[in-house]
Amino acid sequence: xxxxxxxxxxxxxxxxxxxxxxxxxxxxxxxxxxxxxxxxxxxxxxxxxxxxxxxxxxxxxxxxxxxxxxxxxxxxxxxxxxxxxxxxxxxxxxxxxxxxxxxxxxxxxxxxxxxxxxxxxxxxxxxxxxxxxxxxxxxxxxxxxxxxxxx
Numbered sequence: 001x002x003x004x005x006x007x008x009x010x011x012x013x014x015x016x017x018x019x020x021x022x023x024x025x026x027x028x029x030x031x032x033x034x035x036x037x038x039x040x041x042x043x044x045x046x047x048x049x050x051x052x053x054x055x056x057x058x059x060x061x062x063x064x065x066x067x068x069x070x071x072x073x074x075x076x077x078x079x080x081x082x083x084x085x086x087x088x089x090x091x092x093x094x095x096x097x098x099x100x101x102x103x104x105x106x107x108x109x110x111x112x113x114x115x116x117x118x119x120x121x122x123x124x125x126x127x128x129x130x131x132x133x134x135x136x137x138x139x140x141x142x143x144x145x146x147x148x149x150x151x
Contacts, residue, residue, distance in 0.1 A: 034060040037148030041126065042141045044076065045087065050129035052099045057146050059121035064147045066091065068126045069113040072141035084109045085138055088129040091116050099125035106131050 041053045057066065073085050089108035092101040103114050108128075118124070126144055 034058075034062070034064050034147035035150050036145055038143050038145045040071070040141055040143050042072075042139070043128075044137055044139050045128055045130060045134070046137045047134045048130050048132075050127060052125050052127045053142070053144075054094045054099075054123055054125050055144055055146060056123050057118055057121050058149050060147050063117050063119045065115060065117055066124060066146045067113055067115045067144070069143045069145075070108055070110050070128075070140065071143045072139070073110045074139050076137045076139055086131065086133045087138070087140070088127075088131045089114060089142070090127045090129075092125050092127065094123035094125040096123075099127050101127065 035058075039055055041055075043051050043053075045051060057064070068089065068091050070087075070089060073087065075085065087108050088104070088106045089112060090099070090101040090104040091114045092099045092103070094100075103116050105112060105114055108114075114126075124146070126142055128140055128142065
């Protein structure tokens, strides 16, 4: 009888304790959420030219999103073009020597975004290039949002 009462008391105590905890993590070994950082890459692009910019993705243990957005693009001669400036933009992996393009948009304009997913850490790259449509040099700004070092 004492053993049954003790067992029932333990069950009631555990149930009461668990009822008060609404913050139970079902997976105590889940990695922390990634700390996203945004890096602005700026530069100039000549007619027929291309630029590759490298950035590092910090390991997170899960699949994460990487985005590259052209936030600004303008002619360096300050003339306002009649039509939007069109360039190529790509997102890829950096192998130490070249940017292996994975996601490519040959008709990118200001506001164009490329979104990709990565599962590990390493060096990635964003490339902006003339697709034969530039008549004069341009200035550009690209925001790259990716997992960075833990906060």
